[in-house]
Amino acid sequence: MDLENINSRRDFIKKMGAASLVAASTTIPSVSFLSCNSLARYASTADTVILLWMAGGMAHTETFDPKAYAPYEKGMESKRVLSTFPKVPTVIDGLFFSEGLESIGKVMDRGAIIRSYQSADLGHILHTRHQYHWHTCYEPPQSVQAPHLGAWIAKELGPVNPVIPPFIAIGQRFTVGEAEELKAFHSAGFLGTEYGPFLIPDPSTGLDSVRPPKGMTIKRFEARYKLYRELVDKSEIMQQGSGYQRTSLMRSMEQSYRLLNSPEAKVFDLSQEPKEVYDQYNTGRFGLGCLLAKRLAMNGGRFISVSTEYEPFLGWDTHENGHARAANMKSIVDRPIAQLISDLDESGHLDRTLIILASEFSRDAILEGRPGKKVKDQVEQPDIINDEKFYGMHRHFTDGSSVLLWGGGIKKGLVYGQTADERPCSSIKNRVVIDQLHQSIYHALGLHAETNYVIEGRPFYTTPDGQGKPILELFG
């Protein structure tokens, strides 16, 4: 597909239509150990979802829900610290963000903010456990493996463009601490590996995953497949007739060959972008992840997550120097996110692309866990701050945080929910839990709230017991 020419909206829709036809005709018959109650779909308002994942616990009071600013003074009391940055106005009247998020503030006329997300109460904090819960909607451990949100979407809707895997996870390595716990939810669980994530830890090398092996020319790649096919055709086992096992093997090999030999692999190639665009996004791996997400969304991605990456004590997981590190994180996410929104808006894709920004929980200077349910502190915080190292949000707070949404039918300029202005800065209005977020995403995609599969004799729903409800007020 010629990328330069796909940028007009009409063209995009035309090609997408053609692509879904191909998808319908070439997909492997899906695993049928599972049986699903067929449920009607709603009319959808989005085809593609981009999740911007602020891994490690992003403090709402330092980002999208600023409170009273307490500038650093030697000898100040910890309990005075609610926000370590002044607030700045956004394009929406009366909506203020924390300093350093001015660019995102400028695109809030195209999206909504939920200020009252409440994380689960899982006791003693473990980031990956909350992340597991956020991404699967189920608290670990579970007696069957719960699928990731992206896997549900991949299973239910399949790819938009048949050669772009329907679930792509960008930016997270699995060699860092808590790697096994991270792997546990980057999974399609019982839905089967076919719907699992296509992992791109480093967006600048994303192309490697979708082209012939390193060092192999297209010509050689084609010759190799030709040899293979000839040997298959000549082999006795294929002449004995065709059963399920043989057909599914041959079909998967052919699909894979087509995908790797397809010109659309270019979608994964960031060097195709003009230098100014590349530079605008390039604040590091996260920024380039946003650029890749943009390219994927424009060319038929289905579910794409871009993570600031979780690595214990790094990224948003600030256990010390909270102020300085939050400033750094903001400088990493602000520009590329705003650019992503405006680029997709300009190209017309934002209408059908739902973008969500979220984090597993928030942070506070003093409270660990949530009010009334104190759990074990994981970091020392002195009552009086004599060293700037202690100035910031170093403890995990689960009672209130911000979620931002753009496009895909989301009401523009909406501010939903509220947190208290004094500590504890908990959600006090329109409290939102994870089931509602998931169902809102499914709602936008037209998926029934009670979508489920029967596993080990019982129905397993997208959200526990099929009880979750979308927040309809979010939609325009």
Added chain:
Amino acid sequence: MEDSWIWLFQLMGRLHVLIVHFPIGLLVMALVLEGLTLNGRRPGLKIGSYWMVYFGTIFAIIAVILGCLLRNFDDYSGALVQQHQNMGIATAALATGTVLILRATVTGRISTYNFYRSGLILTVLSLIFASHLGASLTHGEDYLSSALPLNNEPNDSEVTRLLAELKVRDSLNLDQLDELNLEVRAIIAHNCYQCHNDNKQKGELVLDSKRGFFQGGKSGPVIFPNDPQKSELYRRISLPAHHKEVMPKKGKVLKEHEVALIKLWIEKGAHWSDRAISVFPEAPLALEKPLLPEDSNEDHPVDQLINAYFQNNNYKWPGVVDDKIFIRRAHLDIVGLLPQPDKILQFVNDGRPNKRELLIDELLNDHTNYTQHWLSFWNDLLRNDYSGTGFITGGRKQITDWLYATLESNKPYDLMVKELVNPSEESMGFIKGIQWRGVVNASQRTEMQAAQNIGQSLMGVNVKCASCHNSFVSNLTLEQAYGFASIFADSTLELYRCDKPIGKFAGASFIYPELGSVDGPSVDRRLAKLSAIIVKPENGRLYRTITNRIWKQLMGRGLVEPVDEMDHLPWDNDLLDWLSADFMDSGYDLKSLIRQIMISKAYQLPSIDYDKVEDLRSDKFQFRGPLIRRLSAEQFSDAVSQVIAPVFYAAAYDPNKKGLSSRRIWHPEVKYDRSVLPDPGVRYFRNVFTISDSKIESAELLLSVDHSYTMYLNEQEVSKGADWRKVHRLDVKDYIVSGKNLIAIEGINEGSIANPAGILFAMKIVYTNKEEVLIQSGKDWQSTKVKPDKTWIRLQFNDESWVQVRDYGSSHWDKLIGFNFNQTGSEFARASLVRQHHFLKALGRPSRETVTTNRDDQATLLQALELTNGEYLNNVLEEGAKVWHDLHKNKSEKIVETLYQKALGRSPTIEEREVILSSLGSNPTKESLQDFFWSIILLPEFQFID
């Protein structure tokens, strides 16, 4: 609109059902008449048929209007209703169009009747489709198909029988009333519990207890004894399938005779039986060895039973597979490896009549390879792994040492179960479960995990559902599940229903109390009791469960499916019982069970492929021979290791425990005062060691660096490398001097982002007096990231500004099997011993957070991508190509022949040889060899166990 008028619209709407038949009759008849008048015959019929079209059309329009009224005033909804409406409107429109064409034709504006005829045909087709949808709405979508033979569910006959028997009687005795009630409750359980149970209580109605039944729901009582018409329950289940109020809401409506039986029960006074219901069929616990058929020509008991089975199913024995297929199957099934070419040849030429049996015995006696193959099966079943969730927080424990030794010594299964249930320190990982940090759902507390896992893995029963609420899939109750879990708990457990405490406590008891009591004052005592009763011969279920699993492992499909639900019926009950009893008679000898199955003719039948996965799961499955199976992730990796080049050089588990204590070191990388993974780039390392004046006899060095390095010993370059998986083994005797020596290593971490890097080093120096010195990588080494001047490889270089290295631990690298001084054993690590790896994962090795008893073995796109462009496999093939190229140079023919023998156990056919040789050419390059290898290992012939 005033409410008082609604009845009129409702009435008119309901007339739809009457009126629709008019256009059906009229328009179809008109078409028939039109056919009769073709070619100018029977002209008298013409005019009449036109009038039929006119009237038919008018009625079609009326029917559409009434249908819309019906939909709006009688609360119909759903996709089917919408489709029916659309088709109805389309029919009316087509009919109107046909009338217009007809008028035009009759008045001469159109010169041929063909347009009219086409219009009429289209109208009638649309009409038929619309009527079909309407009928589906009224009678249910399976109305027609349910009348077809072979479409009755198993317990259906019971309902029909009971209905026929009881309907005709005026009064029923207590027994009959009981029976009637129990059957009704079974129907309710299967269809209504899901929403109307104690915790869901849709409409505040609970149907899983007597109280709930008679108390009714939000809108009052649902049962009026003796009066079905007044009973809301009856009204709701007898509504048309797509009525808005019909029950059950999810899934399909009840069958007609089920509804009739419920009606009968209410008519007869809605008696409630005190007998406990077994809503779900339960397999008997006990096991008796069935008698074998007497008049069989078969020698093997399994074959005698299969013979009877085949006779019952009118199927004749096909011939057994040839020696080549058999030896490949037997090898892969027992030791998980491909047979070597010379072994195949020898076997084929072996003239002894019992050679297949001898081969099986020989393979079963290869204890190491048997263990390393079957380990994967047991790891899946017992949820044991080398890495995974729970390890970082100490919430999990491996049982690998115990399991390996158990398999190697072929420990009797009853003893094995005892040790799992009442564990030693080494085997406790199984019942310990996985504990995440923080608060967990009550149904996932570790005691409950123990109950669930023993239930699933060992007993073939699902305790998971019952651990949250009374099960909808078995007869297990919440109380039973908690009783089971209490065995493993330090204190009495309070029952939690759907994670909410209900103020009840459970005394410890096993879910099969007939086996004996498990009461005891402490966990230890209770576990001892449980382990004693669970292995009792009376507990045939334990032995059936494992027998069925082993059968599935060897034959591709269990005697019972799913293998975790042993209450399902086997396709041959006697066969399952005979094998299980024989297994017990053998002294619970797992190898004997495997042997017994594999020496049967049944195992040696040609493999069977199937059209869809559902066919395998179906109750109607019929055994015809072993299924065609795909190589497992481990079998495939090991086969590639055997044929091409090692896929794995390092293992997470080293059964021989011979590893050296050297540490993986690298320059410390710090961000925000935290140690993090090393960035890509060059780092420099130095270590000084001292040698005494004694004479050196030998000095051997082992080195592995992730990613690449150049090593200097006393200023001289001694080694270079770029693959951490290969241990560099060097004799460095000539480089060593007495006094101080310097090791200097320039290491490079590749990649584009921070990733693991490390040096693993060991050097053994032996003096002539046999004294030994061991120099290893460790924290006493120094490093820097600042490029030093070129004198850094000299002993005198000042490295004061350098820092101490960091030990990067063992979490990123498995243990290299070649990293020891007396190299013995295999050249590659068996895939069953390596930690979970993305390559194995893509091929279907499960992450063992939960028990896995069924691996998906069909091909998927992500898997094909991994095999087609995955760097991992590509590197293996590249390495193999290099080795083969060096070994065979340009002897293409030889290469093709050898590879075919090793990989497929045969010579290539003339056609195959031609195709390959024309691709390789007479002087094959490494690349062309690599591509040839790739083509072979992806052939179905290589991928499948035929």
